[in-house]
Amino acid sequence: MTLKTYEEELHSFAQPNKAVITHLDLNIDVNFDTHIISGTATYNIANNGASEIILDSKYLDIEAITADGKKTTFTLGSFDENLGQPLAISIKETTQKIAIKYRTTAKTEALQWLNAQQTADKTNPFLFTQGQAILTRTWIPIQDSPQIRITYNATVKVPKNLMAVMSAQNPQEKTADGMYHFKMAQPIPAYLIALAIGDIEYKAISSRTGVYAEKSMIDKVQAEFSDMEKMVVAAENLYGAYSWEQFDVIVLPPSFPFGGMENPRLTFATPTVIAGDKSLTSLVAHELAHSWSGNLVTNATWNDFWLNEGFTVYFEIRIMEALYGKERANMLALIGRQDLDEELESLKETPNDTKLKLDLKGRSPDDGMNSIAYDKGYLFLRTLEEKVGREKMDAFLKSYFKKNAFSTTNTEDFITYLNTNLLEKNSITFNTDEWIYQPGVPSNAAIIQSNAFSTVEKTLQSFVDTNGIDTNITKQWTPQEWVHFIRNFQEDIKIEQLQQLDDTFNFTGSTNSYISMVWYEQSILNNYHGNQVDSKISEFLNTVGRRWYVTTLFKAFKRADRLNEALLIYKKARPNYHAVTANTIDGLLGFGV
Numbered sequence: 001m002t003l004k005t006y007e008e009e010l011h012s013f014a015q016p017n018k019a020v021i022t023h024l025d026l027n028i029d030v031n032f033d034t035h036i037i038s039g040t041a042t043y044n045i046a047n048n049g050a051s052e053i054i055l056d057s058k059y060l061d062i063e064a065i066t067a068d069g070k071k072t073t074f075t076l077g078s079f080d081e082n083l084g085q086p087l088a089i090s091i092k093e094t095t096q097k098i099a100i101k102y103r104t105t106a107k108t109e110a111l112q113w114l115n116a117q118q119t120a121d122k123t124n125p126f127l128f129t130q131g132q133a134i135l136t137r138t139w140i141p142i143q144d145s146p147q148i149r150i151t152y153n154a155t156v157k158v159p160k161n162l163m164a165v166m167s168a169q170n171p172q173e174k175t176a177d178g179m180y181h182f183k184m185a186q187p188i189p190a191y192l193i194a195l196a197i198g199d200i201e202y203k204a205i206s207s208r209t210g211v212y213a214e215k216s217m218i219d220k221v222q223a224e225f226s227d228m229e230k231m232v233v234a235a236e237n238l239y240g241a242y243s244w245e246q247f248d249v250i251v252l253p254p255s256f257p258f259g260g261m262e263n264p265r266l267t268f269a270t271p272t273v274i275a276g277d278k279s280l281t282s283l284v285a286h287e288l289a290h291s292w293s294g295n296l297v298t299n300a301t302w303n304d305f306w307l308n309e310g311f312t313v314y315f316e317i318r319i320m321e322a323l324y325g326k327e328r329a330n331m332l333a334l335i336g337r338q339d340l341d342e343e344l345e346s347l348k349e350t351p352n353d354t355k356l357k358l359d360l361k362g363r364s365p366d367d368g369m370n371s372i373a374y375d376k377g378y379l380f381l382r383t384l385e386e387k388v389g390r391e392k393m394d395a396f397l398k399s400y401f402k403k404n405a406f407s408t409t410n411t412e413d414f415i416t417y418l419n420t421n422l423l424e425k426n427s428i429t430f431n432t433d434e435w436i437y438q439p440g441v442p443s444n445a446a447i448i449q450s451n452a453f454s455t456v457e458k459t460l461q462s463f464v465d466t467n468g469i470d471t472n473i474t475k476q477w478t479p480q481e482w483v484h485f486i487r488n489f490q491e492d493i494k495i496e497q498l499q500q501l502d503d504t505f506n507f508t509g510s511t512n513s514y515i516s517m518v519w520y521e522q523s524i525l526n527n528y529h530g531n532q533v534d535s536k537i538s539e540f541l542n543t544v545g546r547r548w549y550v551t552t553l554f555k556a557f558k559r560a561d562r563l564n565e566a567l568l569i570y571k572k573a574r575p576n577y578h579a580v581t582a583n584t585i586d587g588l589l590g591f592g593v
């Protein structure tokens with residue numbers, strides 16, 4: 001056992017230095033009638049002479065446990081709302097394997113069971129898991145800490161007409177008997193174990209990239225993501241070989257709570273990025289970048305979440321620049337900067353939450369999953385790049401990923417590595433500590449400029465002044481430019497002006513989910529009710545479960561003092577949301593408490 005030890009793990013009961021899991025054999029049956037997963041999780045363990053091994057468990061029924069084939073005793077400790085319960089299993093010094101017979105319950109937070117109506121094809125049910133940050137323990141008893149990596153094999157039994165896929169070597173066709181076997185040979189933390197089951201198909205994009213989706217979506221998805229192989233090549237050119245052999249994406253039903261989840265070998269993605277014009281595919285670049293930052297080099301604790309996300313946004317924008325040029329990359333960076341400024345404003349009462357290194361003691365890791373980790377993390381790295389130059393920055397990042405591959409690192413180890421291998425080596429001084437340990441954004445932050453966005457701002461100002469808009473300028477605009485235009489409406493924009501813009505550009509009828517989201521936000525904030533936008537908003541919130549979109553719109557209702565309308569929609573929409581989204585909106589609207 002050569003586990004690095006970091007500061008206290010706040011979000012797992014495991015004591016890996018006493019006894020730690022090293023490999024999982026999962027054997028489960030997935031029952032779509034009862035909405036229960038049942039089976040056995042068998043672990044190889046490494047024991048430092050401990051008389052018990054402690055796993056994490058939340059909302060699971062633990063039925064029986066054996067140690068090396070013989071029945072053993074176990075206790076479930078007291079329940080914590082965030083963490084669940086410690087599952088302490090008696091073992092001997094010589095114990096090599098433990099096998100836990102268990103079943104999930106209706107309360108599981110990782111699983112979302114969808115009925116046929118909630119899918120694209122509307123003929124079969126669907127199931128997907130979401131493990132990050134600490135939800136894997138709600139469908140598998142496990143040591144659920146990002147510091148603990150395991151390999152896994154799985155046997156999954158599903159109804160015959162459905163296909164199962166995991167964050168592992170995957171089938172590309174359905175089996176006749178509904179039995180699927182999986183192998184993940186590279187060690188990963190528990191939060192990256194993932195499973196999706198549905199009436200899905202596979203289409204290859206290259207020999208190592210491809211897509212899974214329902215029948216009615218598969219061709220659109222393949223066309224939308226046809227640059228995937230180019231993205232992998234661009235990423236490898238930047239920071240070294242792709243370590244996971246295969247890179248596939250599965251497009252899930254719209255209730256998936258995130259844009260994407262970087263499950264290794266198989267990214268899970270929201271269908272809201274299928275825009276028909278590849279305009280929202282930076283999401284794929286983002287999840288691909290996680291194959292290095294996050295999956296290969298993992299944050300040691302959720303307090304270090306910015307190491308996963310800040311690096312990934314930086315890497316994502318570099319991939320997008322390599323494929324589509326500097327202007328598109330700068331637009332993405334500037335949108336992120338705007339998101340960051342909004343986040344800083346919303347966190348002004350709790351400035352400690354605007355530090356890159358967080359303190360989540362006694363809190364859910366979800367509290368740290370906001371624009372600070374992503375966009376302040378990005379801005380730090382971008383500023384560092386401008387200070388040291390791109391060549392040195394890239395050599396440094398490449399060596400950082402190589403040195404820490406298949407391992408974890410924390411903020412302090414990163415700073416040491418940065419000082420030794422980049423700053424001191426080149427006699428460069430940089431205010432790293434201020435960026436990481438102080439709230440807000442330091443004054444030396446890189447200034448991000450986009451010529452395209454300057455034109456957008458001028459066009460908007462001219463419209464506000466004259467009520468006229470030159471459609472020769474706007475006709476070439478990308479969705480990002482439209483988003484920038486809409487988000488920058490001033491507070492005193494008139495209803496007649498919103499109506500005029502909607503009539504001219506059909507924002508209410510947009511088929512681009514990102515434009516829809518920001519337009520609906522403005523409609524709510526400004527009490528605009530034209531072109532039946534209210535029913536569109538209600539329909540959107542009842543279909544899409546992507547937390548970022550849903551939260552933005554419910555926040556707008558709250559800011560506009562339209563809480564009653566929000567609650568009316570939410571009561572109906574809530575059953576369509578994954579627990580991750582529902583928990584956030586419950587808190588935002590004070591629902592059910």
Ligand SMILES: [Zn+2]
Pocket residue numbers: 286290308309312
């Ligand atoms: Zn990410």
